[in-house]
Amino acid sequence: MNSWSEKYSTNVELIDTQHKKLFEILDQCYELLLNPICLDKYDKILHILDELKEYTSYHFKCEEEYQLSIGYTKFLSHKVMHDEFIKRLNDVNLSEIDNDQDKYLNSLLDFVQKWIVEHILYVDKEIPNNTKKS
Numbered sequence: 272m273n274s275w276s277e278k279y280s281t282n283v284e285l286i287d288t289q290h291k292k293l294f295e296i297l298d299q300c301y302e303l304l305l306n307p308i309c310l311d312k313y314d315k316i317l318h319i320l321d322e323l324k325e326y327t328s329y330h331f332k333c334e335e336e337y338q339l340s341i342g343y344t345k346f347l348s349h350k351v352m353h354d355e356f357i358k359r360l361n362d363v364n365l366s367e368i369d370n371d372q373d374k375y376l377n378s379l380l381d382f383v384q385k386w387i388v389e390h391i392l393y394v395d396k397e398i399p400n401n402t403k404k405s
């Protein structure tokens with residue numbers, strides 16, 4: 272599992288703190304996936320999925336507010352990416368979960384993790400820190 276490390280740092284403390292929390296939620300998902308004792312993971316999957324959606328929406332809102340506060344020129348295109356990701360999470364077809372829970376959770380995690388890692392590395396890291404002394 273990918274955990275937060277310095278390579279993901281945006282140099283904006285609030286954003287980094289929230290990214291760490293996103294990685295933690297992802298980690299919970301992986302733990303559940305690897306748990307051999309828990310056979311029916313359905314309720315737990317729903318719970319984590321809700322938490323992920325809720326926290327991601329909150330985090331995006333904070334990040335967007337920060338971008339607006341510093342007059343970030345790429346705000347709109349950045350917000351489009353956030354909105355698309357939320358839409359993808361909302362479009363998750365819950366009726367598919369029961370068929371093959373591990374497979375379902377695996378592909379969901381795969382998608383979420385890749386998106387978050389790439390978004391942080393290639394999009395969020397471009398956000399300037401207006402408090403940094405030059």
Ligand SMILES: [Fe+2]
Binds near residue numbers: 353395
């Ligand atoms: Fe972002």
